[in-house]
Amino acid sequence: MNAHALVVAAGAGVRAGGGLPKQYRAIAGVSLLRRAIERLQAHGGFAGITIVINPVDRALYDAAVAGLALPEPVAGGSTRQQSVRNGLEALAGVDLVFVHDAARALVPDTVLDGLFAALSDPANDGAVPGIAVNDSLRRGAAHYQGSVDRDGLFRVQTPQAFRFAPLLAAHRAAAAGATDELAIAMAAGLKVAVTSGDERAFKVTEPEDFAKAAAMVTPALTSRAASGFDVHRFGAGDHVWLCGIAIPHDHGLIGHSDADVGLHALTDALLGTIAAGDIGDHFPPSDVRWKGASSDIFLAHAATLVRGRGGIIDHVDVTLICERPKIGPHRTAMRERIAAILSIATNRVSVKATTTELLGFTGRSEGLAAQAIASVRLPAQAGDDCQLPEQD
Numbered sequence: 001m002n003a004h005a006l007v008v009a010a011g012a013g014v015r016a017g018g019g020l021p022k023q024y025r026a027i028a029g030v031s032l033l034r035r036a037i038e039r040l041q042a043h044g045g046f047a048g049i050t051i052v053i054n055p056v057d058r059a060l061y062d063a064a065v066a067g068l069a070l071p072e073p074v075a076g077g078s079t080r081q082q083s084v085r086n087g088l089e090a091l092a093g094v095d096l097v098f099v100h101d102a103a104r105a106l107v108p109d110t111v112l113d114g115l116f117a118a119l120s121d122p123a124n125d126g127a128v129p130g131i132a133v134n135d136s137l138r139r140g141a142a143h144y145q146g147s148v149d150r151d152g153l154f155r156v157q158t159p160q161a162f163r164f165a166p167l168l169a170a171h172r173a174a175a176a177g178a179t180d181e182l183a184i185a186m187a188a189g190l191k192v193a194v195t196s197g198d199e200r201a202f203k204v205t206e207p208e209d210f211a212k213a214a215a216m217v218t219p220a221l222t223s224r225a226a227s228g229f230d231v232h233r234f235g236a237g238d239h240v241w242l243c244g245i246a247i248p249h250d251h252g253l254i255g256h257s258d259a260d261v262g263l264h265a266l267t268d269a270l271l272g273t274i275a276a277g278d279i280g281d282h283f284p285p286s287d288v289r290w291k292g293a294s295s296d297i298f299l300a301h302a303a304t305l306v307r308g309r310g311g312i313i314d315h316v317d318v319t320l321i322c323e324r325p326k327i328g329p330h331r332t333a334m335r336e337r338i339a340a341i342l343s344i345a346t347n348r349v350s351v352k353a354t355t356t357e358l359l360g361f362t363g364r365s366e367g368l369a370a371q372a373i374a375s376v377r378l379p380a381q382a383g384d385d386c387q388l389p390e391q392d
């Protein structure tokens with residue numbers, strides 16, 4: 001059976017605010033209309049998808065569907081009923097038609113599957129998704145005027161799916177003023193099944209619905225924290241690099257690169273949040289390219305890897321362990337430098353310092369140590385769920 005989707009996107013959608021028809025407004029960077037089309041394409045059950053638009057919005061439409069393989073859109077009418085009629089009249093060679101609203105862009109496969117299943121029964125002329133009403137229903141405007149029995153009532157969603165020929169005939173015969181295809185089909189005496197709707201197929205209508213829809217399409221983020229540690233030995237020199245800042249000192253730090261222990265510890269911490277090994281794996285000391293290298297490169301690389309996984313760097317904290325040089329006078333510059341390398345706000349960067357009370361190699365000023373911790377959020381991946389043991 002040749003199934004075709006007809007997506008109605010001709011309305012003004014002014015209730016949703018935002019200064020342009022809601023179907024062209026973005027949900028997490030992608031327009032509502034494009035999301036609706038891509039959702040139907042992803043299902044895989046449709047031989048074609050036709051969009052009904054208001055011709056005055058043609059430029060918005062072209063931008064919204066750029067790169068998608070779609071037939072020429074159909075011009076809508078002054079009412080939704082007329083727009084659907086125009087769309088149906090433009091179709092040919094279609095067995096089943098799913099009439100859908102762009103505003104229900106997030107309809108899940110289960111709803112579409114349920115409609116296809118209902119239409120596999122030859123006894124059904126159509127099928128609509130419905131959700132049982134759980135709230136008590138009352139009638140009244142300013143004052144209570146009585147209750148309504150909710151038994152057998154449901155909220156109807158789209159797509160509404162029909163055998164094409166009977167729906168077209170019903171539309172041609174319909175009086176003006178029908179709210180949806182179900183009403184038109186009922187007036188024509190068609191037999192329509194009610195299948196399972198889904199709250200995810202809710203209609204984006206009010207301004208706050210955009211945030212709700214955006215939350216639904218944004219992958220859940222999980223928190224990760226990881227630590228790093230590094231040591232370099234003091235040697236001859238007149239300055240040390242610490243957290244990206246050159247600090248005058250009576251010694252330097254020995255290392256293959258600029259020996260910036262702060263940035264090295266922090267690089268390892270960031271790599272740890274994505275379990276991507278350590279700094280030596282990415283920048284082997286045996287590689288001459290990194291001889292004398294500024295450690296900015298290492299830290300920026302780790303940040304790029306985290307962001308490549310869709311990660312957000314929430315906070316980093318570095319502790320420098322030494323008797324000298326004094327860190328306090330350079331703390332602000334260090335925080336600003338790290339923030340710049342990571343492209344995050346300075347208030348998300350902490351730099352601390354401590355001594356070891358003259359104990360150990362740092363106390364004897366043989367070397368300088370640093371530890372760091374990084375906190376990030378990453379999109380949840382398959383396998384992230386932990387199984388809790390069964391409780392007795």
Ligand code: MG
Nearest residue numbers: 230231261264
């Ligand atoms: Mg190092």
